[in-house]
Amino acid sequence: DADVTQTPRNRITKTGKRIMLECSQTKGHDRMYWYRQDPGLGLRLIYYSFDVKDINKGEISDGYSVSRQAQAKFSLSLESAIPNQTALYFCATSDFNSGRGDTQYFGPGTRLTVL
Amino acid sequence: GQNIDQPTEMTATEGAIVQINCTYQTSGFNGLFWYQQHAGEAPTFLSYNVLDGLEEKGRFSSFLSRSKGYSYLLLKELQMKDSASYLCAVSYTNAGKSTFGDGTTLTVKP
Numbered sequence: 685d686a687d688v689t690q691t692p693r694n695r696i697t698k699t700g701k702r703i704m705l706e707c708s709q710t711k712g713h714d715r716m717y718w719y720r721q722d723p724g725l726g727l728r729l730i731y732y733s734f735d736v737k738d739i740n741k742g743e744i745s746d747g748y749s750v751s752r753q754a755q756a757k758f759s760l761s762l763e764s765a766i767p768n769q770t771a772l773y774f775c776a777t778s779d780f781n782s783g784r785g786d787t788q789y790f791g792p793g794t795r796l797t798v799l
Numbered sequence: 800g801q802n803i804d805q806p807t808e809m810t811a812t813e814g815a816i817v818q819i820n821c822t823y824q825t826s827g828f829n830g831l832f833w834y835q836q837h838a839g840e841a842p843t844f845l846s847y848n849v850l851d852g853l854e855e856k857g858r859f860s861s862f863l864s865r866s867k868g869y870s871y872l873l874l875k876e877l878q879m880k881d882s883a884s885y886l887c888a889v890s891y892t893n894a895g896k897s898t899f900g901d902g903t904t905l906t907v908k909p
Contacts, residue, residue, distance in 0.1 A: 715896075717896070725901060726899050726900060726901035726902050727886070727899045729896070732896055734895065772839075774841060780895070784847050785829065785847060785849060786829075786830060786890040786895065786897045787832060787844050787847055788832075788834075788842075788844070788888075788897065789844065790841035790842050790843070791841060792840075792841050793839075793840070793841055
């Protein structure tokens, strides 16, 4: 079984709809991240969480919100989706105390299309 | 800012050796990572460097010079399946989290 899972894997929605993307991990890591990736571009950080009570904005948090329901779960919400939020979304985890620094392990991604 | 610079694209021949460079700001450096990402898939971890020198792992090696703010990923005996994007990422002490470069798209030709 995959250590980091994302649901849904694909989603098509309409402008103005509220969307939630979910991420779960069985790695026992404290840190979790949400990124978006646009075609031909790098990863851009949306939000990150170093533990259940710690939530931080990344470089492109406008239009997004997150919830860290438990150590293993980190959800990303688009309150009112717009077409330029069409992208590939990745969740990632890391264990800073592993001796490998901030080595991140990524989920398979969610392809979101906003019409 | 904490800009991370790497070439946008590279092309190499199957069986050859290719070196992908990465430069970064040195202040507060706390570790450097290389990831491989095939088109449409998730990035996967390749290597971690925190001290100067070369780390070898099979056909892949990664080098770090902290004083120069420089790293490279060396891929030997290139195979077609090595065609992918290679992401350089750096973590800094003040932020704790990693900052990613835009990636280098490597195309391996027969």
